[in-house]
Amino acid sequence: MEADGHQSHPRDKGQVARQGLQLLSLRRFLRTLQRPQRHTWRANRKKPPEALLSRPFQKPPTPWSPDGFYEEAEEPGSWMEQYTGEVYIQELASMLPVEVLKAFLPLHSVRILDLCSAPGSKASQLALELTGESVLMCNEAKTSRAQILRCNLLKTVVADRCLILQEDGRHLAAAGSACFDAILLDAPCSGEGNLRRIPEVIERIQAPNYGRIKAENASLQKQLLQSAWRMLRPGGFLVYSTCTLNLQENEEVLEHLPMAEAEFMDLPARLGFPSCSSLGLRLWPHHWDSEGFFVACIRKRGGGGQSVAAPTPRAPWPWSTLSWEEWNDLRAEATDDWPDLTPSEVSRVARYRGDLFLLPPLNALNGLDHLLPMTTPALRLAPLELRLHGARAAAGEDWVALAAQLGGGLGAYTAQMDALVQRGAHWQSAVQIFDRLGEERLKADLIACNTLMKAYSKGGAAGAARKLLKQMRSWIIAPDVTTYAAAMKAADAEELFQDLREDGLQPDVITYTVLMGAYAKRGRRAKAEAALRDMSRDALQPDVIAYTALLDLYAKLGDLEALRRLLATMAPNVVSFTVLLKALVKLQRLQEAQETLEEMQLKRMANLISYTSLLSAFAKKGQHPMTFVTFTAAIFAQL
Numbered sequence: 256m257e258a259d260g261h262q263s264h265p266r267d268k269g270q271v272a273r274q275g276l277q278l279l280s281l282r283r284f285l286r287t288l289q290r291p292q293r294h295t296w297r298a299n300r301k302k303p304p305e306a307l308l309s310r311p312f313q314k315p316p317t318p319w320s321p322d323g324f325y326e327e328a329e330e331p332g333s334w335m336e337q338y339t340g341e342v343y344i345q346e347l348a349s350m351l352p353v354e355v356l357k358a359f360l361p362l363h364s365v366r367i368l369d370l371c372s373a374p375g376s377k378a379s380q381l382a383l384e385l386t387g388e389s390v391l392m393c394n395e396a397k398t399s400r401a402q403i404l405r406c407n408l409l410k411t412v413v414a415d416r417c418l419i420l421q422e423d424g425r426h427l428a429a430a431g432s433a434c435f436d437a438i439l440l441d442a443p444c445s446g447e448g449n450l451r452r453i454p455e456v457i458e459r460i461q462a463p464n465y466g467r468i469k470a471e472n473a474s475l476q477k478q479l480l481q482s483a484w485r486m487l488r489p490g491g492f493l494v495y496s497t498c499t500l501n502l503q504e505n506e507e508v509l510e511h512l513p514m515a516e517a518e519f520m521d522l523p524a525r526l527g528f529p530s531c532s533s534l535g536l537r538l539w540p541h542h543w544d545s546e547g548f549f550v551a552c553i554r555k556r557g558g559g560g561q562s563v564a565a566p567t568p569r570a571p572w573p574w575s576t577l578s579w580e581e582w583n584d585l586r587a588e589a590t591d592d593w594p595d596l597t598p599s600e601v602s603r604v605a606r607y608r609g610d611l612f613l614l615p616p617l618n619a620l621n622g623l624d625h626l627l628p629m630t631t632p633a634l635r636l637a638p639l640e641l642r643l644h645g646a647r648a649a650a651g652e653d654w655v656a657l658a659a660q661l662g663g664g665l666g667a668y669t670a671q672m673d674a675l676v677q678r679g680a681h682w683q684s685a686v687q688i689f690d691r692l693g694e695e696r697l698k699a700d701l702i703a704c705n706t707l708m709k710a711y712s713k714g715g716a717a718g719a720a721r722k723l724l725k726q727m728r729s730w731i732i733a734p735d736v737t738t739y740a741a742a743m744k745a746a747d748a749e750e751l752f753q754d755l756r757e758d759g760l761q762p763d764v765i766t767y768t769v770l771m772g773a774y775a776k777r778g779r780r781a782k783a784e785a786a787l788r789d790m791s792r793d794a795l796q797p798d799v800i801a802y803t804a805l806l807d808l809y810a811k812l813g814d815l816e817a818l819r820r821l822l823a824t825m826a827p828n829v830v831s832f833t834v835l836l837k838a839l840v841k842l843q844r845l846q847e848a849q850e851t852l853e854e855m856q857l858k859r860m861a862n863l864i865s866y867t868s869l870l871s872a873f874a875k876k877g878q879h880p881m882t883f884v885t886f887t888a889a890i891f892a893q894l
């Protein structure tokens with residue numbers, strides 16, 4: 256790593272110490288970087304994820320994440336709750352800036368600017384904290400990211416407090432000075448703190464041009480900071496944060512503030528951290544098992560503690576508000592999606608560029624007049640947005656479709672594909688969604704490809720599965736065992752199993768099971784038995800599905816002895832017993848079949864299928880009516 260990066264170099268121990276990383280901690284730091292990032296998520300208090308909250312999630316031990324949780328078992332990125340707004344997937348460290356602001360400024364009836372806002376983790380977190388007549392103005396320079404931001408605000412149910420700006424934050428101060436009570440500047444940066452999540456960061460840091468990249472970042476950050484400082488009212492608070500650890504993009508940027516005006520807040524004292532001599536707080540990954548992060552909070556001297564509307568001359572409003580009567584007329588014609596508003600809320604309904612919006616509380620907009628014509632209110636009164644903003648019980652799939660339409664990005668499209676696959680839709684409908692990624696200039700990732708592969712596997716689309724594997728290589732997306740497991744179900748399992756090994760991947764239970772299933776289907780007994788042995792050689796414990804593939808094969812071959820032998824070596828379940836039962840019925844060994852059923856009954860494993868398969872066999876043979884009655888009674892008991 257570079258000497259002026261966040262890691263130690265003998266040449267530059269002084270700098271490391273200045274950043275607060277003692278050499279003794281260096282080993283812990285490096286060891287932590289080698290561990291994958293822990294998944295964390297934040298619950299939405301306005302829309303609590305009840306199904307998830309009933310599970311025993313662990314709370315992070317941090318003093319700044321009241322709504323944060325760890326998830327160890329699975330990848331929360333696939334949770335449907337993410338698309339319904341009940342959950343926001345947010346890294347632990349990234350939850351800190353909002354808590355810092357909360358510690359210094361009561362978030363009641365305030366005007367706040369989030370200068371670099373997309374995708375909206377902090378904006379959605381912050382907006383949930385606002386009370387009274389507050390507004391959050393969210394700025395994002397890139398249009399595509401501004402759409403994702405809007406979608407996130409809508410589904411978090413905070414859009415009615417937010418205005419969206421799509422401007423270069425460096426020049427925004429020209430339209431409004433000293434008008435915000437607080438400004439969040441979560442600046443674009445080199446992202447050194449993301450090393451655990453994005454291992455390629457290390458390559459970037461080691462590249463010869465890294466010094467130049469940091470200098471360019473620092474220049475942009477200083478300009479954004481200056482613009483933010485001008486827009487902050489005296490007495491207001493600026494929270495500066497980055498997810499990088501070097502000095503150049505943090506302390507050295509902050510040193511460009513006019514020091515006579517800037518009062519740096521003592522974050523360690525306020526948040527209960529060990530004290531440090533830095534202008535801000537640097538979160539080292541090994542301290543909280545988080546990503547690396549930097550945050551500082553600066554008060555602009557002067558002014559009282561009070562929120563005061565800046566005395567700017569009033570520009571004409573860009574929107575026209577509606578009267579109660581006009582609203583009622585509209586409401587009468589509209590669909591059920593339209594909200595019931597109180598008279599004070601109706602005063603916030605405005606017509607703007609041909610659409611209707613719900614504005615944030617009007618008093619909060621005082622003093623922001625010159626910025627307002629550049630903004631779009633985040634909550635458009637249209638069925639899509641209203642459903643995304645308000646409904647609690649909409650079907651997950653419905654949400655995902657809405658999110659995708661509103662620019663919810665790759666994740667939303669992937670979840671939409673997944674929902675279709677689970678519902679058993681034709682694989683072509685998943686392809687249609689996948690193709691839209693390209694149309695929207697979104698780059699598919701491994702999860703999106705695996706989801707499409709799942710669709711191919713369910714539909715048995717062998718050619719398409721092979722083509723996708725090839726395409727993934729050209730897109731530089733390395734297939735993993737999940738990709739192969741799905742592809743093997745669709746196409747030639749044996750050949751793809753070889754490819755998997757040649758790709759340097761270790762087969763898992765699922766890929767072995769698919770392979771055994773394919774052998775069993777083709778009656779290739781020796782190959783299927785060899786695959787079972789290979790599984791043990793690879794220290795994998797075959798599961799009941801793998802065993803059942805072989806049991807099926809023995810049943811098909813009529814080799815009852817092999818079937819019984821295998822059954823004795825495994826922990827059979829109802830499916831594996833039923834394989835034996837059906838084999839016995841097929842061979843007309845009804846006495847043994849009946850004994851097997853009794854054994855299943857004793858083990859409480861008999862089900863409707865087991866009874867009916869035997870019943871029909873007896874019926875065909877014209878057996879004793881008592882047996883018939885007993886079985887029929889048992890069947891009804893099962894129903």
Ligand SMILES: C[S@@+](CC[C@H](N)C(=O)[O-])C[C@H]1O[C@@H](n2cnc3c(N)ncnc32)[C@H](O)[C@@H]1O
Pocket residue numbers: 349370371372373374375376377378394395396397400422423424425441442443444
């Ligand atoms: C670190 S990310 C912000 C993350 C965001 N605060 C969150 O919590 O989700 C920085 C954002 O700043 C945007 N950006 C970059 N240059 C900008 C500029 N000059 N003005 C406004 N936004 C800018 C980037 O597109 C990016 O979305």
